[in-house]
Amino acid sequence: MVSLTINGRIVKAKDGEMLLAVLRREKIDVPAMCHHAAVEPFGACRLCVVEITRAEWKGWCDYVTSCLYPVSPGLIVNTHSDKVNELRRTILDLFLARHPDCPEIAELAGEYGVFKTTYETVVGGNNCILCGLCTRICDRMGFTAISTVGRGHGKEVAPPLRQAPPDCVGCLACAENCPTKFIEYKLRKKRVTIWEREFELLTCTKCGKTTITKDFAEYLSRHRAIDAGYFEICDECRRKNLAVSMGEIVNWERELLT
Amino acid sequence: MSYRFTVSPHLCTGCRTCELACSFMHAVEGKRGATRIHPLETGFKELWVPVVCLQCDDAACVKSCLVDALKRNPETGTIDLDREVCVRCMACVAACPFGCSLLDDQHNLVVKCDLCGGDPACAHFCPTHALEWKPIETVKRKQAV
Ligand code: SF4
Ligand code: SF4
Ligand code: FES
Numbered sequence: 001m002v003s004l005t006i007n008g009r010i011v012k013a014k015d016g017e018m019l020l021a022v023l024r025r026e027k028i029d030v031p032a033m034c035h036h037a038a039v040e041p042f043g044a045c046r047l048c049v050v051e052i053t054r055a056e057w058k059g060w061c062d063y064v065t066s067c068l069y070p071v072s073p074g075l076i077v078n079t080h081s082d083k084v085n086e087l088r089r090t091i092l093d094l095f096l097a098r099h100p101d102c103p104e105i106a107e108l109a110g111e112y113g114v115f116k117t118t119y120e121t122v123v124g125g126n127n128c129i130l131c132g133l134c135t136r137i138c139d140r141m142g143f144t145a146i147s148t149v150g151r152g153h154g155k156e157v158a159p160p161l162r163q164a165p166p167d168c169v170g171c172l173a174c175a176e177n178c179p180t181k182f183i184e185y186k187l188r189k190k191r192v193t194i195w196e197r198e199f200e201l202l203t204c205t206k207c208g209k210t211t212i213t214k215d216f217a218e219y220l221s222r223h224r225a226i227d228a229g230y231f232e233i234c235d236e237c238r239r240k241n242l243a244v245s246m247g248e249i250v251n252w253e254r255e256l257l258t
Numbered sequence: 259m260s261y262r263f264t265v266s267p268h269l270c271t272g273c274r275t276c277e278l279a280c281s282f283m284h285a286v287e288g289k290r291g292a293t294r295i296h297p298l299e300t301g302f303k304e305l306w307v308p309v310v311c312l313q314c315d316d317a318a319c320v321k322s323c324l325v326d327a328l329k330r331n332p333e334t335g336t337i338d339l340d341r342e343v344c345v346r347c348m349a350c351v352a353a354c355p356f357g358c359s360l361l362d363d364q365h366n367l368v369v370k371c372d373l374c375g376g377d378p379a380c381a382h383f384c385p386t387h388a389l390e391w392k393p394i395e396t397v398k399r400k401q402a403v
Contacts, residue, residue: 024342037342038325137345141324173345202352212352224321226353238357239296243307247300250267250307 004075015073019066020048023079030079031088031108032067033179034131039140041067044131045179046091047108051078063087089114095129102127104180127182130155134174134183142223143167146174146195157183159195170199170213204234211235260394263378265308269388272297272306276380276389283379284362284369292362294371295380295389308389310380311358311371313337319370322353334376344368 002015006026013022018041023030033045043065052069053061053076063084066077078084092109097119099105105127109115134157135147145168149158159165170192175183185194190201190210199213211217217231233241277293284291295310313336320328320337327343328350330336339350339359346368350359359370371378381391 036345037340038327038345137325141345141347171347171349173347176346212348216347216349217352220322220349220353224324224353226318226322227355230318230355231352235351235354235357235360238355239309240298242309242356243296243298243300246267246307246309247302247305251300251302251305254268254305 002071002073002075004071004073004077006077007079013071016070019050019064019069019071019075019077022071023050023066028079030066033104033108033129034133035067036133036137036177039133039136041065042132042136043068044133045129047088049084049087049091051081051084052076053078085112088112093117094119098122098125099127099129099180100125102180105129127180128157129180130157131179132157134178137173137177141171141173143169143171145169164197165195168195168197169215169219170194170197171216202231204237205232206237206240207234209234209236261376261391262394262397263373263381264390264392264397265310266388266390267300267305267307269386270297270306270308271304271386271388272299273385275383275385276308279379279383283374286362286365286367289364291365291367292360292369294358294360294369308380309356309358311337311354312356313371313373318353318355319350319359322349324349328359328370331372334373336371336373336376338372339368339370341367 001012003010003012006028011022011026020032020035030048030050032048034042035048046065048066049063050066051061052064054074089112092112092114095105096109096114096117100121132148138144138146145165146157146159148155150156172185172194175185175194185192190203192199192201192213199215201210202212202214202217203210211234220226221228274297276295276297280293280295281290295308297306297308300307317337325343325345327340328337331338351361351368359368362369378391381389
């Protein structure tokens with residue numbers, strides 16, 4: 001355990017823990033678009049920037065991305081100093097120029113009082129902030145179906161050779177966790193299409209509700225030893241089944257006793 | 259003292275008070291959460307079974323989670339879902355053989371019973387003692403969940 005000071009308050013944390021995790025635990029709100037606790041920190045969006053100093057720094061301070069900064073004893077943190085807010089405003093101003101049609105960015109920028117970009121607006125762009133959260137989550141899950149391709153202006157997230165990715169199972173975690181909801185997928189009755197690949201959705205044999213994709217279920221049975229039969233029925237019908245089978249036992253006992 | 263959560267279906271009247279207690283207990287930002295416990299009809303007369311996570315030893319939900327968001331809590335013995343880590347892939351929802359890992363679609367969160375961190379609200383509110391939270395010495399072996 002170490003002690004540090006955050007916004008004038010003494011806070012305890014584990015040595016080496018990332019500062020953003022401590023801020024979250026202390027319910028201190030710092031924007032963090034590229035962060036997700038399932039994956040290693042990456043430092044792409046820069047929005048989680050905070051001001052740090054130490055007694056021995058004699059008034060000097062530094063600005064670091066809190067998601068990537070391990071805490072140590074005696075650290076003094078300010079999450080919303082004028083300078084930090086100004087830095088965040090600049091980042092959001094740049095984001096606004098690059099992604100003028102992104103509601104998530106507009107909302108956050110608005111919270112920091114940035115309503116119009118002071119830079120030249122990029123035309124013909126998209127809402128991907130290239131934070132790589134989708135690709136990191138896909139890697140973490142063990143699929144690595146997508147990655148960033150190209151560099152500089154041409155950089156984008158895409159499957160290999162920009163073709164329907166063979167390693168994708170259609171779990172949709174990339175789309176589900178994209179901070180700007182840029183990754184699209186189409187749900188059509190019993191099918192879902194993502195990254196231009198179409199997947200069949202499993203349907204509950206009792207009620208017909210769709211659940212996960214067939215490919216995802218097969219992956220889980222093969223690699224995680226989950227009984228393939230579990231996937232045939234939806235969660236709601238499985239609860240009902242459990243009630244009925246337990247009911248049979250309880251009823252049998254009840255009849256025995258009366 | 260160590261406590262156990264017990265479910266005695268023959269005492270359940272299907273009043274669904276536990277559902278209310280659960281969803282208020284698991285409210286998110288002041289809005290009611292999805293209930294993790296479901297008193298369901300069995301097809302037998304006057305018999306309901308409160309269906310709730312069994313905190314399995316070799317749990318399918320844990321095995322299915324590719325990002326390790328589901329872990330046994332050594333203090334409560336429950337399998338807890340870390341909301342921050344979960345990527346909402348729905349694997350555990352599809353994998354649990356009892357349908358006890360579920361989607362809270364109001365808040366777009368995957369949720370499961372955590373015994374309220376070790377003092378289940380449902381047991382406190384159950385008017386018929388079909389759900390109980392009691393010292394382990396007083397639990398009959400057969401009853402223990
Ligand atoms: S959620 Fe389902 S698989 Fe997981 S411990 Fe509970 S009953 Fe078992
Ligand atoms: S929905 Fe969340 S907890 Fe369930 S398997 Fe996926 S990541 Fe793990
Ligand atoms: S959350 Fe730290 S840089 Fe994006």
